[in-house]
Amino acid sequence: MFMRIKSGMPVASASAVLALSLLTTGCGGGPAAHTTETGGAGTITTVGQIDDQDFAAAARKLSQSMITSVDFGPNADGSKKVIGVSRTKNDTAQMVDTDILLDQIKAPLIESGKATVTTIGGLTTEDPLASRNVQAKDFATGDGSAKLRPADYSLMTHLSQTHATADGVRQNTFYFSMTLTETTNGTVVWTKQVPITKVGSHNAFGG
Amino acid sequence: MRNPIKNQIKNHFLWLALLAVGCAAPSTQNNYERDKPTYQASNIKDKRVETDAFLAQKFKVLEIRQTTVQGDLMKVNVLVLNDDDWAGNVIYKFEWLDDQGMAVDTSSSAWVSQNFGARETLPLVSIAPNGRCKDFHLKMQQDLRN
Numbered sequence: 001m002f003m004r005i006k007s008g009m010p011v012a013s014a015s016a017v018l019a020l021s022l023l024t025t026g027c028g029g030g031p032a033a034h035t036t037e038t039g040g041a042g043t044i045t046t047v048g049q050i051d052d053q054d055f056a057a058a059a060r061k062l063s064q065s066m067i068t069s070v071d072f073g074p075n076a077d078g079s080k081k082v083i084g085v086s087r088t089k090n091d092t093a094q095m096v097d098t099d100i101l102l103d104q105i106k107a108p109l110i111e112s113g114k115a116t117v118t119t120i121g122g123l124t125t126e127d128p129l130a131s132r133n134v135q136a137k138d139f140a141t142g143d144g145s146a147k148l149r150p151a152d153y154s155l156m157t158h159l160s161q162t163h164a165t166a167d168g169v170r171q172n173t174f175y176f177s178m179t180l181t182e183t184t185n186g187t188v189v190w191t192k193q194v195p196i197t198k199v200g201s202h203n204a205f206g207g
Numbered sequence: 208m209r210n211p212i213k214n215q216i217k218n219h220f221l222w223l224a225l226l227a228v229g230c231a232a233p234s235t236q237n238n239y240e241r242d243k244p245t246y247q248a249s250n251i252k253d254k255r256v257e258t259d260a261f262l263a264q265k266f267k268v269l270e271i272r273q274t275t276v277q278g279d280l281m282k283v284n285v286l287v288l289n290d291d292d293w294a295g296n297v298i299y300k301f302e303w304l305d306d307q308g309m310a311v312d313t314s315s316s317a318w319v320s321q322n323f324g325a326r327e328t329l330p331l332v333s334i335a336p337n338g339r340c341k342d343f344h345l346k347m348q349q350d351l352r353n
Contacts, residue, residue, distance in 0.1 A: 039318040041298055045352040053298070056317035063315075064334050068276050107314035111336045114277050206352040 046203045047170045050096060050196075058176035058194045059104030065192045066105075070180060072114035075152070081115045083180070084151030085122035092161040092174060101176065102157065121151050153189065154181045173197040235292065235326040248272045251283070262349050265291045269328065279338035285331040285345055289323035296322050296350035301333035303340040311340050320350050 036042040039053035072081050085106075088098045106117045120131035134148055158177040165171070173195050180190040251271040257263040272284040289295060298318045303311045313336040323329055333343065 037318065039298075039320075041318075041348050041351060043352070045320075053318060053320050057319045060315065060317065060319055064332065067280065067334055068282070072277060104314060104317075108336055111313060111315070112277065112280060113337055114280075204352040206350070 041206045044203055044205050045198070045200075047198050047200045048172055049094060050092070050174050054174065054196045054198075055100050055104060058174075058196060059101055059108075061194045062176060062178050062192055063105050063108040066178070066180060066190055067109070067112055067114065070153075070190045072112075079149075080113075081152045082121070082149055083109065083115055083117045083153045083155050084183070085117065085124070085126070086154040086156045086181075087123055088157040088159075090159045092159050093163070094161075096159060098157060098159065101159075105155075105178070115153075118149065118151055121148055151183055154183050155179070156181070169199060169201050171197065171199045236324060238328070249274060259349065262297070262347065265289060265295060266297055266323065266347065276334060281335040281340060281343075283333055283343055283345075286328060287323070287331055287347075288328045289326060292325050294322065294324050294327075296320055296352075297347050298350045299331055299345060299347045301331075302344040302346065303335055304342040304344070305339045306341045308342070311336060313337075313340075320352075 039051075039056050043052065045051055045053070074080060083106075085102060088102065090096050090098060109115050110117060119127040120134060156179045158175075158179075160175045160177070162173045162175075163171070175193055175195050177193040178191065179188055181187065182189050248270075249272060251273055253268065253271050255263075255268070267288045267290050269286040269288050272286070274282050274284075276282050283301070287297075298320045300316055300318045302316050303313060305311055315333070315336045321329065321331065331345070333345075335341075335343070
C-alpha cells in the first residue's frame, strides 16, 4: 500500500516525477561546459564550415603524401632541405585561419627530421625577430656567415569550396590543395588535393 | 461504381511499394583484383582489446601491413572492412611509441574521421613522426556525429 502525501499523490509516483524532472534537467539544456579532445567523438560536425577534424584529416593526408613522395635527401653539405612558405589563397566562402592547416603540415615535416621550414625566408616573414637578428649578425660579421639560407622548396596552398543543395540537404566540399616547387628550377616536385565533403541538413554533436 | 475493398487493397500495395523504396538496402560495391597479387606485404600480428562489440562487429580489422619510407620512417597500413550493408563513420588515432615503449608526443596523433561505404574495405594509414618511433597503437571509435 502506498503512503499518501498531502496532495494525495502516491510516493512511488512522486519519485517517478522527481526522477523524470532530474532527467529532464540533465538532458534538456544540452551538456554542461566541459573540455574534450580536439576532433574527437565528443565534438561538433558542421555542414558549412571547416571543423578541427577536417583540418586534421587534410593536414594528415597532405603531410603523409609529401613525406612519402618527395625525396628529401640532404644537400651536398649534409644540411636538411629547407621549405619556404609561399602564397596561401583562400577561395572558400568563409574566413579561415590558414595557419591552422599550415602549422599541422610544418610540424610533422620538422618532426620527421627529413626537412625543415624557414620562418624568415618565406613569402611572409613569420618571425621578424629572427629575421632582424640574422641581418644584424650579417652586418656585424660582414662575412655573410649568417646569410639567410634560401629555401630549396616553395610551398603553395589553395583552399576552395563547392556547394550544392537538394531536398533541404546541404553539401559542401572543401578542397585543400598544396604544391611544392623546387626553387632552383621552378619545377613542381609534389602536388596534392584533398577534398572533404560534408553532407547534412543540420550540424551534429557527438555527445 | 467504386469498390471500397479494392481501393483499400490498392492503398495497401501503394504503401508497401513506398516502404520498399524507402527502406531498400543501400548498394554495396563490387571488388575486382589480380588473382595472385604481385606484391609481398609485410604483415604484423596484432593484439586486440575490443570493448565496443558493435564497432568490432561492423568494422573488422583484416590485416596490418608495414613498410618504411624516407629511409627510417615506419609506415603502417591497417586494412579495415565495413562488414555491414550500411555505410558508417569511424574516428581513429594512431599513437606512436619509441623503442623503449614510451609514447612519443607528436602533432601527428590526431583523431581523424573516415567514412566507409557498405561492405567497403579501406586502409587506415599512418607514417611514424620520426625515425625513433618503432611501434604504434591504433584507437578506433564509432563516429556518432554522423
